[in-house]
Amino acid sequence: MQLEKLLSNKVIQAIQLLYNVTPEAKAITFQKTNKEFEGDLTLVIFPFLKASKKSPEETGKQIGEHLRSNTPEIENFNVVKGFLNITISPAFWINYFNDVAGNPNFAFVPVSNTSPTVMVEYSSPNTNKPLHLGHLRNILLGYSVAEILKANGNKVIQTNLVNDRGIHICKSMLAWKKWGSGERPETASMKGDHLVGKYYVTFDKHLKLQIAELKLAGLSDEDAQKKAPLMLEVQEMLRRWEEGDKEVVALWKTMNNWVYKGFDETYKMLGVNFDKMYFESNTYLHGKKLVEEGLNKNVFTKKEDGSVRIDLSGDDLGEKVLLRADGTSVYITQDLGTAVERFKEFPELSKLIYTVGNEQDYHFKVLFLILKKLGYKWAEECYHLSYGMVELPEGKMKSREGTVVDADDLINEMIDTARETTLKLGKTDELSAAEAERLYYLIALSALKYFILKVDPKKKMLFDPKESIDFNGNTGPFIQYTYARIQSVLRKAEKTDDRRWTAITLKDKEKNIIKLIYEFPVALGHAAKEYNPAVVANYVYELSKEYNQFYHDITILKEVDANLRNFRLALSKKTGEVIRSAMKLLGIDVPERM
């Protein structure tokens, strides 16, 4: 970054001197020089042609000359069409490397007491079924964004708002009561979340049968859905739950606890954690107070039927109900209340990030707008981290239709594949059984996490269960492999040298690696600004690829010049360090051997 800043100033100077005008800052754009040309950075000349009244080539030359004679960091330049390709002196790159080599945290912004506090909510599951691939994207994304924000100097509170109450969990409860015969996770040898999910499906199956019967008896589809006995029963159960009926609440607690135990296992497997858990059973009433507030402020209106609404048609969002005619609150009312509570609990919060799929874009637009209309100025700081759906080749996943990829199953399949592949490659010779198992786990999780995180969150992504996730090419294991190779070299070198390097003639591959290391902090900043782990994923892939080329072309351990040998070792060590920290931000661990 420093470099671009420095050069920008020089360019402004040059243009003032040469053409007697001051260019706008945004007119000065640097980009990486394409590999087919000589140079490190390229200045686009076109914006300055009006001022220079000369051809692009001529203008480029004039600016280039000025830059070269006034900037010691610039070694040379050439002009191709409207592009000024600048070659930075090797001394600059070596100095840069010297400056950062000894500092493992060189790319991170330190967190202090005065750092801004950001809350990141993610996962936020329902407690009626196990986690699936869609949740996985949510969890990995939220976790990684939280890590990236920490690396950029934010204090981060990671939260999970568990949707533990409502009609969905009552469905599982009712089905279990009717058809469960007292089955428990231990007796069924099933994870608790899977067991509860099983009864959710059971409920749906029976409900469908009832609806079909009613329709045969002549009822309309809508009536059949409403009047099915199971539907009435489950609504009654929810009502009893809200009244605090002892038996219902006890069952609710029992079954939710089964689910939490199951979720915890999955979270542990994924290596994610939360600083604070919220449960909707505690928060779902918060919104009601706000309704009063909104009515007093004339932001909301009460209709004759008793329902409370807000008219957002001025903002093209239509009319929204906030309180039903019977006085009960709806989803958005809860969310309003919860947001207000959070800013009360953490007044220092400077950002509140919701990791939720893009199917709820409308919901969050409405939510933030209402908060703003209620006069909460922090509403501006609420952000919907909206991500695209994970689709299967046949379309969207639907839990009730059983077309979901279960998270636990997927993880276990990945571990099996990792084991198979590793054994086939004969890479386990030096490892104990426990070490080998640990390695399969690391590889499996990296393949899975990288596969998901390398895609721009905003975009939908496709997952084909028939094609297992790759271990070659642009994948997590490729990056892990690069890291393991580096560690192998370092082990064989026995000792490395941390002094400042001078008198090194940089080869292209070496310079490229230093340039990529130089870009690490830039990538981190970019990733944080965009809330986009894919930036980090793409970065660390590029670095790994570059290192593998270096490794292939240039000898390290057998280099006879001790100075060069030690420099290459230091470069390798640093590269490994950057790979490890970048992967850590994606929630991925790297093995020392593989």
Place this chain on the structure above:
RNA sequence: GGCCCUGUAGUUCAAUGGAUAGAACGGAAGUUUCCUAAACUUUAAAUGGAGGUUCGAUUCCUCUCGGGGCUACCA
């Protein structure tokens, strides 16, 4: 119907308005007396279509054709 998102090699993904649109997988052809071949090298292959703004458009605007989502007194 209205609103929002999205269309890039056969496939999965890249590309702050900048050069001849990058990778990976798959395809074709190679590299191991040499620090880990989960690697490296070479090769064929793409911006849905039509306009517009611009010195310059995958990127911004309009239309059009595909794909997805939202549009509940569900969560």
